Amino acid sequence: MEYSLFYILCGIIIVLALAIYATKLLLQLRKQTQLQEKALAATQEAHNQHDLKILNSIVIIVRAMKEEQCDYSEGCWRISVLLDSLQTVSELEQQFPAIFGLYNQIKHMPIMDARKKLAKQDRMKLDLERTKAEAKLTPSIVQELTSLHQYTLDKISAIKGC
DSSP states (O other): OHHHHHHHHHHHHHHHHHHHHHHHHHHHHHHHHHHHHHHHHHHHHHHHHHHHHHHHHHHHHHHHHHTTSSOHHHHHHHHHHHHHTOSSOOOOTTTSHHHHHHHHHHTTSOOHHHHHTSOHHHHHHHHHHHHHHHHHHHHHHHHHHHHHHHHHHHHHHHHHHO
């Protein structure tokens, strides 16, 4: 009988130790989950702030293009690069094909100092190529600018609403 009581006490001690250990593990898991959720929320907030800055820049460029303060080539170049840098949205090339199309046709062209180093004839050839691409895509770009403007304003509102 003494041995039975001894075994029962040993069993109770073992079960109690395992229960304490399981509780400790569950508390660690809960804490780790909370830390992961906080890290994820902080990352999402950083992405939102980054995208908000980008979207505000796009709004400015779109307005400048609509008011003819910025030519379509430069505007499409800048907008395409900015849209590609968004962190919370992807696959915008399908949504704005003319803007990205013009960018893809002119992105190989040198700019700034590299352009100045070109011979005059080469610069004129590139200007002609750019002008043709711009003329071909201008009607579509004008339509997409309205859609892009609304899209960016909606995204800004959504981010600020979070």
